[in-house]
Amino acid sequence: MSLPPGFLDELKSRTSIAQVVGRKVMWDQRKSQPGKGDMWAPCPFHQEKSASFHVDDKKGYYYCFGCHAKGDALGFIKETENVSFMEAVEIMAREAGMTMPARDPKAQEKQDRRTELVGVMEQAAQFFKLQLKTNAGTAARDYLKSRKLDEAAVERWDIGFAPEGWQNLWDHLTGKNVKEDLILAAGLAKASNKGKKPYDTFRNRIMFPIRDARGRCIAFGGRAMDPADNAKYLNSPETELFDKGRSLYNLAPAREATSKEQPLLVAEGYMDVIALSEAGFGATVAPLGTAVTEMQLQMLWRLAPEPIITLDGDTAGQRAAMRLIDLALPLIGPGQSLRFCVMPEGQDPDDLLRAEGAGAMRKLIENAKPLVHLLWQRETNGMVLDSPERKAALDQSLRQALGKITDAGLRNHYAAEIKYLRAELFAAQRPQRETGGWQNSNKSGKGRRDGTFGGKGVAVPSTKNSLLAQSTDVEERVREAVILAILTRHPFLISEFLSDLEVLDMHGPDHRALMQALLRHEREHAPDMLRNILEAELGPVPLEKLYSLSHVQITPAVRPGADAELTRMTLAEELAKLEARRGVQREVQDAVEDLEGLADEGLTWRVGQAAEAREMANRKGMSDESGDTEDRGAMSNYLQSLIDGEVWVKKRK
Numbered sequence: 037m038s039l040p041p042g043f044l045d046e047l048k049s050r051t052s053i054a055q056v057v058g059r060k061v062m063w064d065q066r067k068s069q070p071g072k073g074d075m076w077a078p079c080p081f082h083q084e085k086s087a088s089f090h091v092d093d094k095k096g097y098y099y100c101f102g103c104h105a106k107g108d109a110l111g112f113i114k115e116t117e118n119v120s121f122m123e124a125v126e127i128m129a130r131e132a133g134m135t136m137p138a139r140d141p142k143a144q145e146k147q148d149r150r151t152e153l154v155g156v157m158e159q160a161a162q163f164f165k166l167q168l169k170t171n172a173g174t175a176a177r178d179y180l181k182s183r184k185l186d187e188a189a190v191e192r193w194d195i196g197f198a199p200e201g202w203q204n205l206w207d208h209l210t211g212k213n214v215k216e217d218l219i220l221a222a223g224l225a226k227a228s229n230k231g232k233k234p235y236d237t238f239r240n241r242i243m244f245p246i247r248d249a250r251g252r253c254i255a256f257g258g259r260a261m262d263p264a265d266n267a268k269y270l271n272s273p274e275t276e277l278f279d280k281g282r283s284l285y286n287l288a289p290a291r292e293a294t295s296k297e298q299p300l301l302v303a304e305g306y307m308d309v310i311a312l313s314e315a316g317f318g319a320t321v322a323p324l325g326t327a328v329t330e331m332q333l334q335m336l337w338r339l340a341p342e343p344i345i346t347l348d349g350d351t352a353g354q355r356a357a358m359r360l361i362d363l364a365l366p367l368i369g370p371g372q373s374l375r376f377c378v379m380p381e382g383q384d385p386d387d388l389l390r391a392e393g394a395g396a397m398r399k400l401i402e403n404a405k406p407l408v409h410l411l412w413q414r415e416t417n418g419m420v421l422d423s424p425e426r427k428a429a430l431d432q433s434l435r436q437a438l439g440k441i442t443d444a445g446l447r448n449h450y451a452a453e454i455k456y457l458r459a460e461l462f463a464a465q466r467p468q469r470e471t472g473g474w475q476n477s478n479k480s481g482k483g484r485r486d487g488t489f490g491g492k493g494v495a496v497p498s499t500k501n502s503l504l505a506q507s508t509d510v511e512e513r514v515r516e517a518v519i520l521a522i523l524t525r526h527p528f529l530i531s532e533f534l535s536d537l538e539v540l541d542m543h544g545p546d547h548r549a550l551m552q553a554l555l556r557h558e559r560e561h562a563p564d565m566l567r568n569i570l571e572a573e574l575g576p577v578p579l580e581k582l583y584s585l586s587h588v589q590i591t592p593a594v595r596p597g598a599d600a601e602l603t604r605m606t607l608a609e610e611l612a613k614l615e616a617r618r619g620v621q622r623e624v625q626d627a628v629e630d631l632e633g634l635a636d637e638g639l640t641w642r643v644g645q646a647a648e649a650r651e652m653a654n655r656k657g658m659s660d661e662s663g664d665t666e667d668r669g670a671m672s673n674y675l676q677s678l679i680d681g682e683v684w685v686k687k688r689k
Contacts, residue, residue, distance in 0.1 A: 039125070040137050044110075047125070050132040053109040054093040060116055060295060061089065080116060080295045081105045082341045082371075088573065101573045103341060103371060104556070115338060118249030118287070153277050156214055156222045157245075157253040163208050164196025164243040164256075173197040175261055176242050183307060184390060189314055194245045198238035198258060205236045223255065223272040241270065244285070244306045246278070246324065251288050254278045257306055257324065269305065271325045281329040284321040284336075285309055291339055293318035299401060300340035301377075302328070303385055304348055304356075311386035312346075315394040317401075328360055330367065337372050344404045346377045348384040358414050364407060365440040370556065375404035408453050411437055416461065427462070434458075445538035445555065452539070513543050514587050515614045519607060520550050521582055521594040526603045527566045530558040536611050546578045563596070 054075050061077035064087035068075045073093030078084050082103040089100045099106040107115070113124040129136050138144075167173055168190070176197040180190055198205065206225050210216065216234070219225050225234040241258030248254050255272035272278055284290075286309045294300050298319040303309050305322055312320040319339070323332055328345075336343040345360065347353040357376055364374055377400050379388055388397055415434055421427050434454055441447040523530055523537075530537065538555060542548045553573050557566060570579060588594055593606035 043137060044125070047129055047132060047134055048096060048109065050134065051109050051128055052093055053096050053098065053112070054091050056109045056128070056131075057091050057098060057112055060112075078297070079103060079105065081338065083294065083297045083299065085297065090572070101569060116291070118291075118335070118338075150276060152218055153222050153275070154252050154254070156209065156218050156224070157255075157277070159209060159212065159214065160205060160222070160224050160256070161194055161196065161243075161245045161253050163205060164198055165194060166196075167199050167204075168195065168197035168242075170199075172199040179242065179261070183311075183386070185310065185314070189310070193310055196243040196245075198236065198241045198243050200240040202235040202239070203233060205238070206234055221275060223275045223278065237272065238270065240265075246272070246283065246285055247288060248277075248283065249287050249291065254283070255280075255324075257285070259306070269325065280324040280326060282331045282335075283324055284332060285324060286313065286321050287335070289313070290319045290321045294339045300336065300343045301401070302336065302343050302345045304346075304353070305384075308346070308385045311389050312397070315389050315397065317394075317397070327356060328363065330363060333364060333367060341371050342373055342375050344375045344377050344401060346379065346385050346401075348379055350382060353379070353384075357410060361407065361411055361414060361437075362440070365411075365437065366442055368407065368441065368446065369443045370446055374407050376407070376410050377401050377404040408450055409457075411450075412454060412457050421461070430458075445534070448539045512614060512617065513547070515610050516542055516547050517582060517585050517588050518591050518594070519610050519614070520547060520554070521588045521591065522603055522607050522610075523554050524550075524567065524570065524579065524582070525563055525594050525596060526598070526600070527554070527557075527563060528561045528600075529604060529607055530554055532604070533607060533611065534558060536615075540611070540614075546581065549574055550578055550582070 054070075054073065057075070057077070057080075060080045064076045064078075067087050068077075073091075075091040075093060076087040077089050077091075078087055079089035079100040079102055081089075081100060082105075084102055086102075088102040089098065089105075091098045096108050097106065098108075098112060105115070110121070110124045110128060113119065113127055114121060117124070117127065119127070126136055168176055180195065185195075206219065209219050209224070220227060220234060223237060225236055227234050238256060238258040240261050242261065244257040244259070245253045246255040246257060255275070255278035257272075258270045260268050260270070271280060274280060285306060290300065298317065301312060301317055301320040303312060303320055303322045309320045309322045321336070323329070345357065347357050357378075360374070368374070379385060379400070383391070385397065388400075415430060415437065419426065419430060421430060438447055438450050438454065441450060519540075534555070537551065540551065542551050550570070553570050554566075557569055567579065582588060591606070592598055593603040
């Protein structure tokens with residue numbers, strides 16, 4: 037329907053967004069200034085402990101500096117209540133004491149019919165609850181007790197029972213003057229193709245009401261009591277109220293639980309959801325009889341940035357996970373992904389909770405695997421990579437999978453992680469070699485991300501004590517600081533150099549946090565606004581430390597008002613020098629590590645190439661500070677001494 041001119045403006049003027057939001061959050065009393073309409077709270081849209089969710093009551097907007105959710109009061113109601121725009125207007129108008137304008141007759145008729153259908157569904161839910169308490173429901177009650185559900189839990193979940201017989205519910209509802217077309221439209225009964233009276237959809241089943249985000253009953257799920265029944269679980273057919281691909285079981289309670297920083301879990305069925313919730317994991321939902329859909333993924337991400345998929349430890353559970361990977365890859369992005377919690381073989385969450393308790397489940401949740409590791413597991417499971425052709429086939433399959441990721445920066449990070457996993461796998465498969473009585477000291481055959489090798493994770497002595505390791509950090513941190521300072525002063529350059537910045541590995545938590553924050557706000561081109569955002573997210577200390585560094589203060593491109601071309605050239609040069617230095621460093625480190633015992637005829641060439649590259653970098657950097665040039669020259673001499681001395685050759689006594 038269309039609203040008359042001025043209606044929304046008046047509605048917004050009568051509504052305080054702080055009051056609307058305040059019903060869903062707890063304000064941070066230290067940061068908030070109610071007199072100024074400046075309010076802060078932990079974000080209701082993602083899990084966090086700090087208060088990064090900001091509400092400007094005077095301007096009528098909210099913004100989260102963590103997940104970047106933003107909007108006005110209507111948008112907040114839409115997102116938190118999972119309702120349409122017009123439904124949000126109705127809720128807000130009711131709270132503001134305003135009368136909604138007359139609806140379009142057709143729209144009003146449609147809304148009235150939905151209201152009638154919801155009423156019919158609630159009557160059916162009450163009928164099923166009463167039937168569970170009768171003699172006909174004895175077996176159903178015994179089954180629920182065997183699943184460790186007491187009477188209080190059964191009441192909390194509105195669990196009921198549909199008795200045997202063809203017209204029990206039909207006769208009950210028609211006896212209360214419910215229109216027959218409404219019973220059929222609600223999916224509670226089906227028309228007979230033999231000209232007889234319609235018959236109940238659910239018979240001899242334990243009944244679980246399915247409710248929408250506002251708590252209204254829109255469908256049912258029924259668990260068969262007869263083991264011979266063709267369908268163990270049966271859901272309502274799709275109706276005017278129910279679209280199973282756009283619904284989640286236990287959605288409303290899970291939303292409330294996620295706002296209290298509980299991890300969002302996705303289980304496979306009703307009993308898993310109930311068991312997890314009763315064990316303290318209240319933020320649990322389940323799809324309804326089908327694989328997770330794209331719409332359901334979007335609904336999950338509105339609740340939490342990284343929902344945890346709990347998978348049954350059987351073949352079907354594994355297959356479901358692998359299908360979900362393909363659905364999720366094109367949709368994931370920075371801060372929006374999935375994690376996977378795999379149950380022990382042959383168990384589902386309910387089995388695990390009954391056997392080992394909530395502690396065992398909590399431990400599995402804490403160790404949930406990221407999506408990239410499930411992708412790697414899928415692509416390598418059962419493969420024998422004993423030939424170049426098979427390795428090439430794996431590479432091709434991985435490239436195709438990574439190509440589905442639409443965000444370039446995230447795709448680069450996935451590629452880097454896959455590259456590491458690939459190198460680790462191939463290193464583990466490589467047989468140990470012996471030359472002149474010397475053996476590779478890396479017993480595990482695996483490299484580590486912290487730069488260490490060997491079974492106990494101890495750094496190789498020659499790498500640890502080399503001039504490279506001693507001199508690298510200082511120079512690289514200097515260049516990183518200049519890069520970060522340029523970007524904070526001239527944020528328009530972030531998007532221009534985005535592909536280089538996204539794969540840049542920074543030293544130390546301060547530098548990493550600053551770079552991640554800059555990348556999150558790459559579209560913010562106003563320096564003052566960007567600085568306010570950074571300080572709100574990280575506090576003032578990181579920026580203060582950055583600008584206090586002498587080498588940052590003397591860099592012309594860092595100063596406000598610096599020429600745009602100068603800043604662009606300076607940034608490009610710093611990035612190029614940093615990458616060149618790290619490229620040489622990686623080659624040198626690989627060669628020096630090999631000197632620990634593994635030698636072949638190509639090793640001399642590798643070290644020689646590293647020395648030559650270092651010398652080229654030395655000549656190119658003659659214009660740099662004298663100290664830096666001396667370091668470069670010293671490293672070249674060091675490498676040459678290794679070559680001349682043939683340190684890897686076993687000396688005769």
